[in-house]
Amino acid sequence: MGMQVNTNIAANNAYRNLSTTQNALGKSMEKLSSGLRINRASDDAAGMAISEGLKSQVNGYTVAARNAQDGISVVQTAEGALTQVHSMLQRMRDLAVQGSSDSNNSDSRDAIKKETDQLTDELTRMSEATKFNGKSLLNGTESALKFQVGADGTANDQITVNLANANVKAIANALNGGDLSTTGTKFAIADVTLVAGAASFTTTKGGVATTVTTADLGVAGTFTSVEDYATALGKDAAFSANFTVSVEKNANGAGTGIVVTAKDGGTLTNGTNGTPGTGLAGGASGATVTGGLDFSTSTLAQASLNKIDEQIKTVSEARADLGAVQNRLESAVNNLNVGKENLTAAASRITDVDMASEMVSFTRSNILSQAGTAMLAQANQANQGVLKLLG
Structure with missing residues (x-):
């Protein structure tokens, strides 16, 4: 191989490898420091x-x-x-x-x-x-x-x-x-097993009437007691947001009807089940009772x-x-x-990062970096022999 001054192939090769090693060393240090x-x-x-x-x-x-x-x-x-x-x-x-x-x-x-x-x-x-x-x-x-x-x-x-x-x-x-007693509307229930469909209730306050219709509470025969029907009403989101319901009982403790009270303090003017005339008795608005x-x-x-x-x-x-x-x-x-x-x-x-594995990579890159630096220095000195020819 001839002796050149303008191009030092060995130094370029050493520099390229050193750059790669330094890049790997930098990444290893970043991973180790950040985890x-x-x-x-x-x-x-x-x-x-x-x-x-x-x-x-x-x-x-x-x-x-x-x-x-x-x-x-x-x-x-x-x-x-x-x-x-x-x-x-x-x-x-x-x-x-x-x-x-x-x-x-x-x-x-x-x-x-x-x-x-x-x-x-x-x-x-x-x-x-x-x-x-x-x-x-x-x-x-x-x-x-x-x-x-x-x-x-x-x-x-x-x-x-x-x-x-x-x-x-x-x-x-x-x-x-x-x-503080409230006025509710009493609905006598002649036969709770006849109650069917959705219930509709209307409350009036300040001359403004608001009608709320429940979801379909079930077909005729769904309910076996007045308490069951009151519970179903209470669980209906539309009803419970606007009304409360309680059960009227006779002296023997048997449920005979329900009392519906409007939460806004309005007067209940209407209340029907899905099939008017069956199940709920007492007329369109029922009877007014005071708690x-x-x-x-x-x-x-x-x-x-x-x-x-x-x-x-x-x-x-x-x-x-x-x-x-x-x-x-x-x-x-x-x-x-x-x-x-x-x-x-x-x-x-x-x-x-796997700290142990990365530390191995870091050590390898660090040694290669030191070796690469030393080899680059040696490569840069290789062309010094030309000076002897010129001297």
């Missing part, structure tokens, strides 16, 4: 796309778990208040049982009425005071609350907490015999006892619903935590 195998899309384009999708899910699961925990807090707040409501209703029931005995004189019955009035007033206060983050839970303004417990935007990523049966204000209104407890006689005290029992049942159903949904939310939290753990592990396998 990530993928620091830019060019490191692994497909892996980067997958990892970003997994990151979205992991972050979504984290926030969803917090949402579910908030849902549990809401349920615990409402259920805790309902626990006290139950205690108050049980006390009122004790008083009603006491008032059902003719051993009480008028003063005793007045004392019973005064205590029950105070308790119903407290129920009203509790219904307005029980809130979570400014949202009233027990006064009927929130019939259902939705909690996002998933990372995506589908219906399966939400859990609904039903507060329709937790309307303590309606319970207080149904029991209160003072100025409240009365202990002035043994018979009225027994009727009041039945009303209290109905409200105790309502609260029991509400607490059962809340307890069930709390368990569901807790299960959702556990599932989210497991999912987050597995997705984080999957993302780690894609994006995190």
Whole structure:
């Protein structure tokens, strides 16, 4: 091989290899310092796309778990208040049982009425005071609350907490015999097995009439008791958003009809089932009745006892619903935590660097870099021999 001055092939070769080594050394240092195998899309384009999708899910699961925990807090707040409501209703029931005995004189019955009035007033206060983050839970303004417990935007990523049966204000209104008593419309039910189709109710307030039609509650023969029909009405979203319903019972405790009350305080002027003239009796608008407890006689005290029992049942159903949904939310939290753990592990396998393996690469590149630098220096000295020829 001849001796050239203008072109140093050995130096160019050494420089090219040194540049490649330095580039690999720089990437190894970046990976080791960041702990990530993928620091830019060019490191692994497909892996980067997958990892970003997994990151979205992991972050979504984290926030969803917090949402579910908030849902549990809401349920615990409402259920805790309902626990006290139950205690108050049980006390009122004790008083009603006491008032059902003719051993009480008028003063005793007045004392019973005064205590029950105070308790119903407290129920009203509790219904307005029980809130979570400014949202009233027990006064009927929130019939259902939705909690996002998933990372995506589908219906399966939400859990609904039903507060329709937790309307303590309606319970207080149904029991209160003072100025806070409500006026409802009574519908006698001649044969509940004949009730069919959708029910329609019209409330009028300030001269403005609002008609609400329920979903199809079933065909004739669906309901076996007045209580079943009242429960079906209460579970209908359109109905529960505008009305409350209670069951009228006879002295033997058998349901004979329903009382529907408009939440806006309006007058119920119409109410029909899907087949007018069957099932619901009492005319187009039914008979107007005023709620409240009365202990002035043994018979009225027994009727009041039945009303209290109905409200105790309502609260029991509400607490059962809340307890069930709390368990569901807790299960959702556990599932989210497991999912987050597995997705984080999957993302780690894609994006995190194997420190041991990368350290081997770094050491190799570092040695090659030092060797390449030394060889470049030797290559640059190789052409110095030409000077001897020129000397």
